Amino acid sequence: MTVARREIVEENAAGVYHCVARCVRRAFLCGQDPYTGRNFEHRKSWVQSRLQTLAEAFGVEVYAYAVMSNHLHVVLRNRPDLAAGWSAEEVVRRWLRVFPKRRTPDGRAAGPGAAAVAATAADAGRVAELRRRLSSISWFMKSLSEHIARRANREDRCRGRFWEGRFRCQRLADEAAVLTCMAYVDLNPVRARVAESPADSAFTSVFDRIRGRQGRSRVRRARRMVRAGVRLTARQRKLCAAARARSRQDRWLSRLDAEGSPLSNVSEVSYLALVDWTGRALREDKPGAIPPSVAPLLEQLEINTERWVETVERYGRLFFRVAGRAEMMSRLAGAAGLRWLRGIGASRAVFTARPRAA
Numbered sequence: 001m002t003v004a005r006r007e008i009v010e011e012n013a014a015g016v017y018h019c020v021a022r023c024v025r026r027a028f029l030c031g032q033d034p035y036t037g038r039n040f041e042h043r044k045s046w047v048q049s050r051l052q053t054l055a056e057a058f059g060v061e062v063y064a065y066a067v068m069s070n071h072l073h074v075v076l077r078n079r080p081d082l083a084a085g086w087s088a089e090e091v092v093r094r095w096l097r098v099f100p101k102r103r104t105p106d107g108r109a110a111g112p113g114a115a116a117v118a119a120t121a122a123d124a125g126r127v128a129e130l131r132r133r134l135s136s137i138s139w140f141m142k143s144l145s146e147h148i149a150r151r152a153n154r155e156d157r158c159r160g161r162f163w164e165g166r167f168r169c170q171r172l173a174d175e176a177a178v179l180t181c182m183a184y185v186d187l188n189p190v191r192a193r194v195a196e197s198p199a200d201s202a203f204t205s206v207f208d209r210i211r212g213r214q215g216r217s218r219v220r221r222a223r224r225m226v227r228a229g230v231r232l233t234a235r236q237r238k239l240c241a242a243a244r245a246r247s248r249q250d251r252w253l254s255r256l257d258a259e260g261s262p263l264s265n266v267s268e269v270s271y272l273a274l275v276d277w278t279g280r281a282l283r284e285d286k287p288g289a290i291p292p293s294v295a296p297l298l299e300q301l302e303i304n305t306e307r308w309v310e311t312v313e314r315y316g317r318l319f320f321r322v323a324g325r326a327e328m329m330s331r332l333a334g335a336a337g338l339r340w341l342r343g344i345g346a347s348r349a350v351f352t353a354r355p356r357a358a
Contacts, residue, residue: 008171008321008336009137014079016063016172016262017137018181018323021145022071024161029152031069043152044203047072050147052252057094058143059083059135061254063178063263066188067203073185074144075172076137077254077262083135088121095130098143141167173324173332176301176351178262181323183275184315190279191313198272198279206275208250209268215246270297281309304350311350318346325351 009017023029030043044067051074055062059082064075086094096112120126133139149162172178186206189195198206222240225232232240256263256271263271274294290298290305298305302325311318322329326347333341 008169009078011078011132011136012080014077014081016075016077016178018170018172018185019074019076019137019141019167020071020170021141021167022164024164028069029162030067030072040152043148046148046151047144048203050144054098054140054143055252057097057134058140059086060137060140062205062252063254063256064182064185064205066185066201066205068188068192069194073188074141075178075182075185076140078135078137078140080132080135083131086131088124088127089117091127091131091134092117092120094134137169169321170319171322171324171332172262173322173328174351175262175265176303176325177319177323179266179271179274179297179301180303180311180315180350181319182263182271183278183312186275187279187282187312190282196283198275205250205253206272208253209272211246212248212250213268213272215243215249218243219247265300266297270294274298278309278312282313302351304352307350311346318350319343323347 009015028034028040030040030047032039032041047067048065051062051065054060059079061077061079062074063077064073066073083091093112096117101112101116120130145163145167152162153159170181172181182205186198186201186204189201189204190197195201198204199210201207219240222232222236222243255261256266256268258264270293273291274297277291277294290308295305298308304311315323320342322332322341323343324332324347326344329341329344329347333339333344
C-alpha cells in the first residue's frame, strides 16, 4: 500500500528524512552520457552550490548528500523550531535570498532592498506562510530541483522535465537509521565503482567533511609555525590560503555532534572512520572484522555489526517509506492507520545488536 507523504513528513515537528530525486528516464544529465558522449559533470557543482545556498537560508539542515550522474541523495532535518525564532524581517530576507525579486545586469541575484523587506514583513499572513515554507522539506526540495531543471534546460535550449517527478522521501525514525542511511548516501560513488574511497568521492558530504578537516589541520600547523617564529615562504603562504578555503568546505553541513543533533553522541572522527572502513570493505568485498575503534559505535546504537556492510550496500532495497528500529516503525504504522510498514523485517534483523564474543 502506498503511504501518502503527509503521513511520513511531519511539517510541524523536527525530523530527519532521506530524499532521492532522479533525472527523467534516468538519463545521464549530471555526468558523462555514454550514449551521446556529452559530459555534464559540471552540473554536479550546480547542485552542490544550490544545496549550500538553501542550507544557509532555510530552517532545514543538511546532514549528508551525494550527487550522482543520474540521481541525487540528501539527508535533511527540518527545523520548524528554529524558524519560529526568526524575526519577520529575517524570514523575508532569507526567502528573498532564495527567490530574489531583483537581479543585476549580468543576471545575478541582487540583495533585497530595505523597503521591499519592510513591506513584506508588515504582512503577517505572508510572513507566516514564508516561515512555514522555510522549514519545509518539500519546499527545500522544490527550491533545489526547479532551480537545477531551469538551469539545465537553458543550457540545453530545450523545455520539459529534467527530473522524473516528485522526489522520493523516507523518514529516518531514530539514530540507528540516520547513521545507516548517511553511510549509504556517502558511499554511493564507492558502491557505483566511480570512486575508490570516500576521500575520492567528490560531490558527497563525506568528501566535504574530509577536505574540511584536512584544511583546518593544515591551517593550525601553519599558525604554529608562525607563532614559533618561522617565516613562511611564498609557496607555503599560497598553500595556507588554499587550506583556509578548504577548511570552509564543510561549514554549511550540519555538525554531527551538535547539541540536539540526531547523532549528538557520534563524533565526526568516529563517523569518518566508520565510513572509510565500510567503503574499503565494499570495494574489496572482504569485510573481515570490524576494527575495535568502529565496533563500539555500532553497538552503542544497537546495530548488528555482522550485517553492517551488507546493510549499507543493500539499504535502498531494504527500507522504503520509513527506516528505523522495528518498534518505532510499528508505532509510525499505527499512527498512519496501517498494520505494518514495508522493511520492518529487515529492521528486526539489522537494528538489533548482537553481543561480541568475550
